[in-house]
Amino acid sequence: MTGFNTTIIHTQATKKDVYGALHVPIYGCASFEFDSAENIELAFNGKKLAHSYSRITNPTVEHLENKIRKVTGAIGTLALSSGMAAIANLILAIAGKGDNIITSKYLFGNTYGLFDKTLKSWGLETRYVNFANMQSLEKKIDKRTRGIFLESITNPALQVADLRKISQVAKKRNVLLIVDSTATPLYFAKLQELGVNVEVISSTKYISGGATSIGGLIIDHGTFDWSQIAAMYDSARKFGPNTLLHKLRTEVFRNIGACLSPHNAYLQSLGLDTLGLRIEKSCRNTLDIAQFLKKQQKVKQVNYPGLKDSENFQIITSQFNGLGGSILTFKLDNKQDCFSFMNKLGIIRRATNIHDNKSLIIHPASTIFCEYDDELKKEMGIPDTLLRLSVGIEDVEDLIEDISMALGEL
Ligand SMILES: *Cc1c(COP(=O)(O)O)cnc(C)c1O
Numbered sequence: 001m002t003g004f005n006t007t008i009i010h011t012q013a014t015k016k017d018v019y020g021a022l023h024v025p026i027y028g029c030a031s032f033e034f035d036s037a038e039n040i041e042l043a044f045n046g047k048k049l050a051h052s053y054s055r056i057t058n059p060t061v062e063h064l065e066n067k068i069r070k071v072t073g074a075i076g077t078l079a080l081s082s083g084m085a086a087i088a089n090l091i092l093a094i095a096g097k098g099d100n101i102i103t104s105k106y107l108f109g110n111t112y113g114l115f116d117k118t119l120k121s122w123g124l125e126t127r128y129v130n131f132a133n134m135q136s137l138e139k140k141i142d143k144r145t146r147g148i149f150l151e152s153i154t155n156p157a158l159q160v161a162d163l164r165k166i167s168q169v170a171k172k173r174n175v176l177l178i179v180d181s182t183a184t185p186l187y188f189a190k191l192q193e194l195g196v197n198v199e200v201i202s203s204t205k206y207i208s209g210g211a212t213s214i215g216g217l218i219i220d221h222g223t224f225d226w227s228q229i230a231a232m233y234d235s236a237r238k239f240g241p242n243t244l245l246h247k248l249r250t251e252v253f254r255n256i257g258a259c260l261s262p263h264n265a266y267l268q269s270l271g272l273d274t275l276g277l278r279i280e281k282s283c284r285n286t287l288d289i290a291q292f293l294k295k296q297q298k299v300k301q302v303n304y305p306g307l308k309d310s311e312n313f314q315i316i317t318s319q320f321n322g323l324g325g326s327i328l329t330f331k332l333d334n335k336q337d338c339f340s341f342m343n344k345l346g347i348i349r350r351a352t353n354i355h356d357n358k359s360l361i362i363h364p365a366s367t368i369f370c371e372y373d374d375e376l377k378k379e380m381g382i383p384d385t386l387l388r389l390s391v392g393i394e395d396v397e398d399l400i401e402d403i404s405m406a407l408g409e410l
Contacts, residue, residue: 004071004187005276011067014059024063026266030054056254060262064269068217071186072199075222076245078253079215079265083182083202084110085258086216088118090200093244093252094176095146096231097123102140102147102175104131105380106154108202109368111180131161138169146229147176152191153183153325155354156364156388157381158303160312163319167195174228182206183327183354187279188320192221198244205355206279206326209271213264220245278357278393282326285359285399286391290328292400298337298407300385304328326391327354335384337410338363342387344406347398354390359399361389 001007013024032051034040042048051057065077080086091114095101103115105128115126127140131150141148148170153160163179170177179191182202191199201207203215226236226243239246253259260268283306290304305312306324316324332338342350348359352368362368365384369377377383391399 005273007071008067008275009273011063011070013063014066023266024060024269026262027051027054027059028262054262055257055259056249058259058262058265060269061260061265064260064265064272067269067272068186068219072190072219072221073192074199074219075241076220078218078220078245078248079203079260079268080218080253081216081258081260081264082214083108083180083200083204083216084114085256086200086202086218087111087180088114089248089253089256089258090178090198090218091119091124091147091149092256093247094229095124098125099144099146100125100127100142101149102127102129102137102145103149104128104154105376106157106159107151108155108180108182111151131159131166134165134169137166138173141169141173141175145173145175147178149178149180151180151183152188152320153305153327155183155327156329156386158305158312158325158327158329160305160315160319162315163191163194163196170197171195174225176224183325184320184323185275187276188323188325192223194319197221197224203268203271205353207271207275208264208268209274209278210357211353211355212267212271215260215264215268218248279323279326281393282355282391283323285393285396286326286328287324288396289389289391289399289403292403293328293330296407298332298410300331300333302328302330327388328391329386329388331383331385332387332410333385335363335366338385338387340410341406344409345402346405347394347402348389356390357392357394359389359392359394361387364388 031053043050043052061079065079068077129137129140150161167177176197178198179196181199182205185201185206199219201217203217222241226232236243287306290302290307293299293302305316348361351360365382369382
């Protein structure tokens with residue numbers, strides 16, 4: 001098999017373009033016609049593969065899915081309208097009333113809200129653990145546990161879980177291991193080799209190629225035995241490893257309708273072509289900035305998993321090929337200093353979002369976590385002296401000069 005970049009860039013379209021176009025075009029239509037009543041019957045009965053309606057499948061969206069399937073070796077991929085749609089569709093497909101999901105409190109804010117509010121009101125229980133403690137993880141698993149869900153690098157605490165260890169527990173107890181790999185998508189590692197069954201990704205972030213569009217992905221590595229779950233048993237006998245994707249495509253995803261628009265699929269397909277390059281550059285920049293910040297007197301503490309003295313360095317090396325990601329956090333003396341620092345920056349932008357081509361800074365305690373009380377913020381590791389920097393692909397000397405100037409004026 002060819003390398004990561006070659007595979008992504010040269011994945012062929014399902015059908016040859018009539019003009020020989022080298023990018024699969026944007027098929028911006030809702031519906032597709034058939035040349036006979038017989039063929040439309042075959043398509044609707046799943047006996048002939050054809051696009052009929054863009055909420056269900058669309059050629060531009062399918063091409064994005066094919067690129068991801070090829071480069072990951074997954075059995076199937078589903079592209080959706082957002083990262084949240086990917087997570088919600090997946091959980092709704094695997095769990096119901098009375099079931100439970102195990103996760104930690106170090107979650108993307110809206111994911112936490114989905115578990116703690118939205119799904120709770122439908123009778124799904126969420127159990128919170130510390131993923132560094134395998135015994136407590138195993139103790140929380142019972143007959144109604146339908147999944148273990150965690151983020152590959154948490155944000156903004158930047159914790160990195162040991163996926164090999166967690167997957168051993170998941171496998172032993174026949175529980176689906178789901179990883180939100182938004183912070184370490186595709187290029188960082190082949191997560192199926194670390195024992196992950198299903199990945200979800202907000203393609204809004206790294207993949208879109210500069211925050212051009214909102215999107216989400218479900219990637220099924222096809223390694224889970226669905227016949228172990230009573231509610232899935234009949235389906236598992238028919239569809240084997242494709243049980244989850246079949247349920248999503250013919251039921252949950254189709255009925256909820258959170259499909260990716262062909263325009264956004266096109267942007268994200270272009271973004272994918274340069275994903276490897278952008279990850280290399282932004283991780284390199286982040287390491288350089290982390291090393292610079294560590295030497296500054298006004299900076300109290302720097303957290304970046306790619307730093308040699310980080311408690312996560314070992315796991316970053318063995319799990320993610322030494323790539324520490326493109327987010328770092330650091331602390332200043334007090335909240336006022338954080339605000340003044342942000343306001344003095346000239347190149348780095350004050351904005352939420354992560355993994356843009358542009359470097360972005362935010363004060364998490366007063367923004368992303370503003371709805372949470374002080375105790376929960378403390379539990380989540382969000383003091384008001386903390387700043388989060390998502391590093392882009394600019395020239396790093398310019399970023400360091402911007403930071404240096406703003407620190408100098410404090
Ligand atoms: C942004 C993000 C999401 C949600 O994705 P959207 O595309 O904004 O819906 C989920 N998980 C993580 C880790 C994220 O960073």
